[in-house]
Amino acid sequence: MTGAFRGFGLSILTLTILGGCAATPSSDTQQTQVTTQASTQVALATPPSVDQPLTLKQIMANPDWMGILAKGEYWSDDSQSVYFARQAHQSPLLDYYQQPLVSGEAAKLALDALHQADQQYGVMDEARSRKAYIYQGNLFVKDLLSGKVSQLTRQNTKVDGVRFLTNGDIAYWQGEQVFRIHGDSGLYEQIANIKMVKQPKGVEAPSSYIAKQQHRLIEYVALKQNQAKEKEQYQVELAKQDPTMTAKTWYLGDEETVSQMSLSPDGRYLLLSLVDKNYSWRAEHDIMPNYLGSQGYVDAVPARARVAEDKYPGERLVLLDLEQHEKRDITIEGLTGFDEDVLASVKAENAKAKGETYKSEKSPRKVQLMQDWGWTQSAMQWQAKDNKVAIMLEAVDNKDRWIATLNLKSGSLKTEHRLHDDAWVNYNFNQFGWLPQSDTLYYLSEETGYSHLYLKASGAKPQALTQGKYVVSDITLGPKAEYIYYKANKDHPGIDNVYRVNIADGQSEQLTQWDGQLDYSLSPDGSKLLLKASRRTQPSELYVQAIGGELKQLTHYTSDAFKQYAWQAPEVVKVPSTHGAGDVYARVYLPQGFDKARADKYPAVIFNHGAGYLQNAHYGFSGYFREFMFHNLLTQQGYVVMDMDYRGSKGYGRDWRTAIYRNMGHPEVEDLKDGVNWMVANTHVDLKRVGTYGGSYGGFLTFMALFTEPELFQAGAALRPVSDWAHYNAPYTSNILNTPDVDAIAYERSSPIEHAQGLQKPLLVMSGVLDDNVFFQDSVRLVQRLIELEKPMFETAIYPVEPHGFRQPSSWLDEYRRIFKLFEQELK
Template identity: 70%
Template structure:
């Protein structure tokens, strides 16, 4: 499958992220007051109505069914977006003119709508896309759409070749549609089998004797040889015959494949087909099966059992029918023992010595989790190939130049991190048809944008203590557009940098959080943007012009309520972390000089690597409303971006390496101190709660600093990192067989004896992310430790992210009760 199109949506509208550039520069001055630890807190506005738990935990459609997945039409005159009711399996698609109103699309017109994903011919006059597994081509000059295929066997990828032909994928077979004749040619038939041996010469005594003595047998062998030779000649000389099949081995499975612009070369990554990401030993029981029985649901493998073998890479020359395995020796550090110190530390603990030795490392293609792009980047018009590869041990990322004729990698850029390579901020690609490419890298400590030519040093296009993401190449190779939080870690805006001069300019002045799409004509930006009190809406802004709101789907009931805009404050660290950013919600009638001190709650966001102390609307919208309710009830609430959170650079991210749950708890401790000093909080009446990683952090706080909080609630919590998945956990803690010290240091179940304060554990039985077993094992551990101060609530039909409003309501009623009983006087 062509990686450039591997994410084409089947059966839904797809989006083409089009790159274009603007001509009118704009240099607005940011209007921003940054916060500090000396912030003067003021009382929030008084509200007329009281929030109820049932309202804020209800079906969130009451807040409004918002526009999502927005993108530009091909002619830049309108936008398309999706609206989907909560819990509905179906989406509604809309088109809205920039100067008009939204119109819901009819199902019969879906295939005619401008698609989100697509590929373009080299002249940029035609766009090919997939809809319901078939190929459609749109003429961008006339707007006419032509259906190219109509079949039940789904096509999985499509691309334009440099001569205007279309290539497409069906499984491991690749076809070419000749533009001048409509002929369908099979370019590659890939079989996951061992190559047939062909006609073999007799090798045993009996076989040789049979041919020597029996003329009939000898003639059969001779005829078979002649036929085989003729078929080989036929394949090479007869232009009407399809190319021979490729045999890549019965023990392999294709991970990704990508075709060169001229259709000659196919880059392929394979993995051992015997590798399974599902557990071989376990299932997840569904006690509420539809037939009344317990359903055995397959479960993913745990990091302690997941042994990913790495990938092998090859180039198939479709013209000469030669297969070349790609050697990795050209990757700097390909055989370095990057875990030598970790292994030596663990060996020493066991009274052993570790002898370091060099050995080839396991590698795999790298895909940026934060941006839908391919790790395989062909030059638009030449047989030049760049591939982004990472080590399975998570310590290196390479941009490699591929020698197609000799099958070799050579290092273009190596990013090494003694902790782990970030799984976001890896976007890169050619700058149109030039000989330059851009890439993001954290080599400076922050994700910044770089420009490079093959074999030459990289040039930094951005510099500073901020994070760059979402790069878009403008037309004519003039600008690179990007998003960054330059003025404040919690505020994001759109910028562009002139590729030739290196000069950056700010294009938006949004005081919140946003994502953007550049219009195909390069003249406008489509923004999906929010503030602290208002969810995402769509906006359009001409480059250099005024911002225009396009949608208004937030409900009147939600918009009319006077939600508190939490203050974003910088908490000074007493543990060497500098400043820790946090949101603070204040009680009604807040008075920092009041003789009666306030109770407080600290919320711990999930994911670990996630940002929530920003100026946009929180993705934790239920928690946001719950925090408003707590403030109405007299609580101060803090929502902290503890160390490990996103948006603050490499050192902040990796502060938890081999030590999860300890730096973060130090930050929570500083949060309590800050509230006591600045928000009139009683430090002896503070509770904490959170879900997923936030539930893990709740455990670590109550277990390792038992006097810090008076109560805690852990939702869908990780209790033992050896039971979590490999891709996430091995980044931070390596693997249990290599680094058991890190797992014992970082897993709550290893510290459970420290529990002294009331604890509420809540988990969904159908959680296929953090298994219900995590909570079961910890409960048994607490029982054996004779800890009476915990309670457990289970939710039989819920996955990791709860679905049923009744479950949300039950969960948060229990959390509220926990705080009322333990934090109020």
């Protein structure tokens, strides 16, 4: 075991490590000074070359040296060019570009021309000749034939939404007010004025003895009362008969706020989602301290609520008939299973653990509009020409998702599709909509165990348009509604391609032949695909491909310095599970000059990706680009590196995703154990010289591995780690572990702080003080727990200015110097 940074040459780098030393246990007050060798290359941020070794300084430098890549790409309205943005590292500003398809370079757009540029989001009229969109909070309309852009509003109150009505008029809404622009006259009409207050009582007749006496004895008081009553009645009649008057005000009470709204195609109906106004995502008792405030003081930064205290009340739907001025409260009785006790077995298990008995009873569940973390569509979808609306709702307990149609006259819901999951319904794969001029819905569902595409006519059984052990996502209805386009990983879980299915006959065809990862966008005319595509050693660039044509690369923003370096493409392998999980996909990086027959065995590192539900063992360029380069550096230093898509990861279907339900950190560690054994058997790794690291969920998993399987790894580094799931946010955690008041067993089983007594090997804990995702408090609480357990084999490092995703190159460098030093000390 040595303290040297191997392979870095001559200069001396001195680090002071506080707390228990990973190499030599020490007392709580002792400081251990470690002297390590490092090359002068560490201090330089020059691009690597083929004949030079990688340096931490370069890997963790400002990533602009790799190239400032295109993002936010979308089609022009005429399908002849594409728009995208570029943003330098840490720059608060985006630069926008337009790239023609035929020839020429991308042109940077001037600030005074951005409102004239084709916009990514907008709505079309029925003839698809006009496009309405919102830019900088104001409303614009573009004539798609002439290209003329007209600005319809210029005000400080931003426009929140817009749609074309069936007669060609434009409707838009601002806050809780809805307006209509009449195309024939140019009249601006307010068609809905919503106020979240109690309805005024109006002129009240005397009710108490004193009031009645006042009216009986004082003639002037009675006169004023009668005049006020007459004026009030006059205003009511005037509003009924005077065609110039604006719409009546809707008073919806003072206990709720409007969460979302959606207007029917003819402008008659307004569908509202309401939520308790007292609910807040912010923590009631807590703040996040910023110790380096701009004025020299400690700033109190508001913090999100924890799952243990976040009591989301659900949402309530209300339908307003703007023509008849009638309000209908929408009941949820039409949702199949709306009152089921879906957590009965969980509640019974927790009650039994406390020596109690749980009695299951039916009760209406809390629901809300479906919140998909990847879509831009509304959960309230109107048929384009008719007053038919489909609504996607989810249970707050995360066990059900419904697609329901709404009876506009009765306010009742009818279940068209129910997706139930005993674990939790995925927050992805929830796109849906209507086929034009029909009563048929299309939607994604995981009901077979994999996300697939379905059609369902009203009153009929669903029809599967795709099926198999692969994942369908990102569906797009073609402009003529002949095809539905989709992305899928049919050939390999780590390879994406674009397909389309013929709605009439259900036949699918593959449109792209890519060998990595991609995202796509269909051109407005339906003739071309815009792709953002990458390979293992090739960052994402933009491509265009005509349907049935050749692939053409549009952007070349990856730097020559990055492209010219001989990066190692990790091999994607299948690790057989000894725990009944099937095959676990993983990336493997082999040491330079790898020789399985050599006498000395190799040290190894397993990287644990973040987010839990994320895929990283694929054939595209990793979003963990710094880690990708760090793993290349480790191979230069003689390490084998593995990056596993442990259970819970994305891309492998429902069962893989939900394997961690109520049991986070245990199936994943079993997979890591199989990964270590695979490396020992296939890459000549020394079983006693394997370490692990990861950030966020990867940091949590590092904790669980070291705490629950102390002989598996010889050292671990946990970055911005979760130590107690009761302190994480509700939307993510309640999916997997329910809530602490309902399922304390799951939280105690899955939280590292409950298993900290198992630590036996060196651990490095690193956290940003301004982390508003995984709070710095998570690390503080765990460190105190380890101190009280008298565990000397841990070190800590804090980063005072960093949020969850570090921003400063100096912080990245410091963090990975410490990780590298830990591995060099403990695994060499």
